[in-house]
Amino acid sequence: MRWEGNRQSDNVEDRRSAGGGFRGGRSIGIGTIIVALIGWGVFGINPLTTIGLLSDGSAPPAQQAPAQRPSGDDRQAVFVSTVLASTEDVWADLFQRGGAQYPMPKLVLFRGATPTACGTGQSAMGPFYCPGDHKVYLDLDFFDTMSRQLGAPGEFARAYVIAHEVGHHIQTLVGTTAKVDGMRGRISQRDQNALSVRLELQADCYAGIWAHHSQQAKNWLERGDIESAVNAAEQIGDDKLQREATGTVRPDSFTHGSSAQRVRWFTQGFKTGNVQACDTFKAQAL
Numbered sequence: 431m432r433w434e435g436n437r438q439s440d441n442v443e444d445r446r447s448a449g450g451g452f453r454g455g456r457s458i459g460i461g462t463i464i465v466a467l468i469g470w471g472v473f474g475i476n477p478l479t480t481i482g483l484l485s486d487g488s489a490p491p492a493q494q495a496p497a498q499r500p501s502g503d504d505r506q507a508v509f510v511s512t513v514l515a516s517t518e519d520v521w522a523d524l525f526q527r528g529g530a531q532y533p534m535p536k537l538v539l540f541r542g543a544t545p546t547a548c549g550t551g552q553s554a555m556g557p558f559y560c561p562g563d564h565k566v567y568l569d570l571d572f573f574d575t576m577s578r579q580l581g582a583p584g585e586f587a588r589a590y591v592i593a594h595e596v597g598h599h600i601q602t603l604v605g606t607t608a609k610v611d612g613m614r615g616r617i618s619q620r621d622q623n624a625l626s627v628r629l630e631l632q633a634d635c636y637a638g639i640w641a642h643h644s645q646q647a648k649n650w651l652e653r654g655d656i657e658s659a660v661n662a663a664e665q666i667g668d669d670k671l672q673r674e675a676t677g678t679v680r681p682d683s684f685t686h687g688s689s690a691q692r693v694r695w696f697t698q699g700f701k702t703g704n705v706q707a708c709d710t711f712k713a714q715a716l
């Protein structure tokens with residue numbers, strides 16, 4: 431991926447020298463179920479304990495020191511800033527085509543824990559998006575986890591993760607997240623899980639849309655880049671993670687989708703570049 435020298439986003443907050451946290455509302459993360467299942471299989475930790483870090487609450491936010499921009503000497507932070515800038519360019523253009531303005535999300539770099547409008551963000555959650563403050567939260571150590579533990583190396587695999595979380599921002603802006611959250615408590619857990627799968631697969635498809643349009647604009651992909659993103663999508667499928675963690679697969683408990691589904695919807699977005707092609711909620715088969 432030839433990303434060096436491209437524009438960097440001004441919307442990155444570096445909190446890696448700060449700390450603090452509180453309990454709050456819902457957040458959506460690509461890593462939540464990953465880490466929960468790994469914790470179950472390796473450490474014997476109930477997945478609901480890990481996921482419970484994202485449960486509802488009402489405490490006010492803790493005071494947070496002003497965030498700083500990451501250093502230009504920090505290659506990983508520069509990479510993240512460059513990918514975020516590309517998502518800004520792609521989605522601003524797509525929103526403009528639809529006659530709307532794109533409110534850009536912030537991306538927060540942190541270590542360990544940090545306060546969010548959705549509660550205390552923990553590194554153990556993996557990257558996640560908080561609808562309450564329109565921010566993506568990322569501990570860069572997760573990229574090492576992807577390479578060493580999840581078998582998903584490569585810079586474009588990491589870019590896919592960022593684009594997926596930005597996909598959740600798009601869902602928040604257009605009201606999809608609110609509709610899914612509005613069903614909470616009104617339907618069974620099984621049906622809620624099924625809605626969560628459709629939400630996550632749509633975010634995968636939106637990541638594919640970003641990949642499609644960013645490649646058209648920059649021609650920055652190299653041999654193996656798309657394959658690395660597809661591999662990442664495959665490695666974090668619910669079926670694969672459950673099988674590796676527990677030896678069994680329970681489709682009714684899926685919240686992010688199977689490996690095949692995640693690959694299919696990312697690929698759908700990449701091939702079409704069309705938002706309408708990402709309507710997972712109307713799809714008969716995922």
